[in-house]
Amino acid sequence: MSNGTVAAVDLGATSGRVMLGHVGPNELRLEAVNRFPNTPVQMPDGLHWDIFGLYRSVLEGLGQAARLSPGLASIGIDSWAVDYGLLRGDRLLGTPFHYRDSRTTAGVTAVHDRIAFADLYAENGLQFLPFNTLYQFEAEKTHGLLALADQALLVPDLIAFWLSGARVAESTNASTTGLLSLPARRGEEPRWNDTLIARLGLPRQLFPPLVQPGERIGTLLPHVADATGLAAATPIVAVGSHDTASAVVAVPMTDPDAAFISCGTWGLVGVERDQPVLTEASRAANFTNEGGVDGRVRFLHNVMGTWLLSESVRTWQRVDPSISLLPLVAAAEAVSVPVAIFDANDPRFMEPGDIPARIVEWCVEHGRPVPTSPAEFVRSIIESLARAFASAVQTASELSGTTVRTIHIVGGGSQNALLCQLTADHAGIPVVAGPVEATALGNVLVQARAAGLVSGDLESLRGLVAASIQPLHYAPRRRT
Ligand code: LFR
Numbered sequence: 001m002s003n004g005t006v007a008a009v010d011l012g013a014t015s016g017r018v019m020l021g022h023v024g025p026n027e028l029r030l031e032a033v034n035r036f037p038n039t040p041v042q043m044p045d046g047l048h049w050d051i052f053g054l055y056r057s058v059l060e061g062l063g064q065a066a067r068l069s070p071g072l073a074s075i076g077i078d079s080w081a082v083d084y085g086l087l088r089g090d091r092l093l094g095t096p097f098h099y100r101d102s103r104t105t106a107g108v109t110a111v112h113d114r115i116a117f118a119d120l121y122a123e124n125g126l127q128f129l130p131f132n133t134l135y136q137f138e139a140e141k142t143h144g145l146l147a148l149a150d151q152a153l154l155v156p157d158l159i160a161f162w163l164s165g166a167r168v169a170e171s172t173n174a175s176t177t178g179l180l181s182l183p184a185r186r187g188e189e190p191r192w193n194d195t196l197i198a199r200l201g202l203p204r205q206l207f208p209p210l211v212q213p214g215e216r217i218g219t220l221l222p223h224v225a226d227a228t229g230l231a232a233a234t235p236i237v238a239v240g241s242h243d244t245a246s247a248v249v250a251v252p253m254t255d256p257d258a259a260f261i262s263c264g265t266w267g268l269v270g271v272e273r274d275q276p277v278l279t280e281a282s283r284a285a286n287f288t289n290e291g292g293v294d295g296r297v298r299f300l301h302n303v304m305g306t307w308l309l310s311e312s313v314r315t316w317q318r319v320d321p322s323i324s325l326l327p328l329v330a331a332a333e334a335v336s337v338p339v340a341i342f343d344a345n346d347p348r349f350m351e352p353g354d355i356p357a358r359i360v361e362w363c364v365e366h367g368r369p370v371p372t373s374p375a376e377f378v379r380s381i382i383e384s385l386a387r388a389f390a391s392a393v394q395t396a397s398e399l400s401g402t403t404v405r406t407i408h409i410v411g412g413g414s415q416n417a418l419l420c421q422l423t424a425d426h427a428g429i430p431v432v433a434g435p436v437e438a439t440a441l442g443n444v445l446v447q448a449r450a451a452g453l454v455s456g457d458l459e460s461l462r463g464l465v466a467a468s469i470q471p472l473h474y475a476p477r478r479r480t
Contacts, residue, residue, distance in 0.1 A: 004023050004024045005023070006020070006023065006073050006444055006447040007020055008020075008021055008030075009443075010243065012264055012439075013307075015035060015036065015037050016058070017034065018034050019444070023445070029468070033061050033064045046098075047098040048096060048101075058159060058163075065230075072230065074234065074237040075236050076236070076241075076444070077160055077163075077236070078246045079156045082131055082133045082154075083098065083131075084096060085152070085153055086148075087149060087150065087153060087161075093148055094143070102351060104139050107136060108135045111135055115196075115200075121278070124181075134178035137152075146202075151207075153167060154170070157169055157208070157241065160217050164220060168209055169211070170240075170241035171189070171210045172240045172292060172293060173242040175291030178196075179193055179196055179200075179207070180192060181196075186295070213294075214446055214449060215237070218236055219232060219233050220232050237447045237451075239446040240443070243439045244268050244300075246438075246441075246443045250438040250442040250445060251438060254462065260409075261393075263414060265306060268298070268300050268302060268305075269392035270300025271397070274295075277399055279399065293442070293446060300396065304349055305413060308381045309381055309382075312374075312381065315353075315355060329418060331374075332379040334375070335375055339369065339379045341384050341387050342359055343388075344387075348362070386426050390427035390429075407424070407430070409431055411438055414435070429476060432472075432473055434470070434471035435465065435469045449461065
């Protein structure tokens with residue numbers, strides 16, 4: 001017998017978690033089951049995800065979930081976007097690459113030589129990011145594995161396949177491949193863009209049938225049920241399997257004139273729309289139209305996020321392993337000297353490595369003061385992120401014709417009070433911070449709706465989130 005509890009598997013670029021979501025008419029509560037680091041591995045051929053380590057942690061988490069809450073109603077999986085595993089039969093070919101691996105540069109040139117970016121944008125509405133799946137596939141051609149593969153599964157779909165044996169492509173995440181057609185009419189389901197797939201010389205069989213959030217993917221394979229102690233009949237249900245799609249489900253936007261910032265490794269800054277914005281101005285501003293739950297569109301821009309902080313801390317820890325982020329953020333609040341505001345979106349900050357050295361390089365090139373201590377670097381990073389967030393909110397508002405009266409910050413970054421306050425200050429707009437675990441909550445809510453535990457449109461689901469959390473409010477301060 002199933003209860004009012006679902007399990008959310010949420011894999012972020014630096015950590016993953018399995019969470020229980022307890023849902024009822026007057027209840028929406030998360031219970032953390034396990035959290036585990038997601039540490040990529042540099043190999044001779046490039047930067048890879050430790051996909052088996054992640055899968056093992058997912059199984060362990062589901063085993064604990066089974067013990068804590070027998071009779072789970074369902075399981076839903078989300079992760080970062082764009083990355084995939086190649087399959088031949090049931091076998092994984094090679095190890096999935098990390099989107100920050102530099103191999104994609106060659107893929108970008110090869111694709112754009114054949115199809116101008118403006119034409120791609122008209123087809124898929126996606127901002128240019130060098131790691132969008134279509135560029136990765138192009139880079140993959142040189143390795144020969146693509147020719148051997150009979151299917152490509154995005155990371156959450158790959159985990160769902162390993163748990164259930166079913167091969168599907170969940171549509172919100174599939175939209176980040178660049179290979180979906182934009183729906184021609186409101187309410188039309190997304191479909192693979194067969195023409196674009198053919199023009200890029202990709203085998204059509206790579207792309208499995210699309211499923212929508214809320215659809216059942218399958219049930220557990222016998223060996224998975226044995227390993228976890230879960231009932232074999234436990235359904236795997238599609239959620240917004242792109243983590244940002246799930247996060248935006250749980251933004252407690254009760255006012256349509258709101259912008260969101262889903263702040264984790266990335267800061268995804270934008271507004272929700274019913275229809276894509278495909279103007280020349282939106283293309284020039286590099287704004288994306290990603291597929292959302294219930295056919296909504298996330299009109300947003302990728303800004304760097306807490307990656308700049310975590311990667312800087314990783315650099316300093318090589319010299320002093322006792323350094324950690326929280327005390328540094330506290331010290332950064334106390335910094336009183338003016339610090340440089342640098343362009344957080346500069347591509348030099350994309351790849352792993354010595355971020356502080358690259359900040360110094362940027363400051364020297366632009367004649368700005370160079371930070372002299374970790375606290376000053378952290379202050380400079382947070383100021384720069386806040387400025388970039390505010391500017392992206394303004395652009396989203398102008399391009400979409402939305403008058404933004406509230407900015408919601410959700411995700412891990414919403415716990416950073418300095419970042420929230422400075423974002424309010426730079427934007428001149430109040431910031432509402434929370435929930436921290438928006439992605440897991442969005443994942444849980446879509447499953448709960450599919451199981452009949454709750455009902456209604458996204459606004460109703462967001463109302464449940466708003467009623468279950470106590471967000472923090474940051475009023476903009478006058479800047480001196
Ligand atoms: C956030 C995110 C972004 C996507 C980036 C790479 O975790 O999913 O939405 O652009 O990671 O996949």
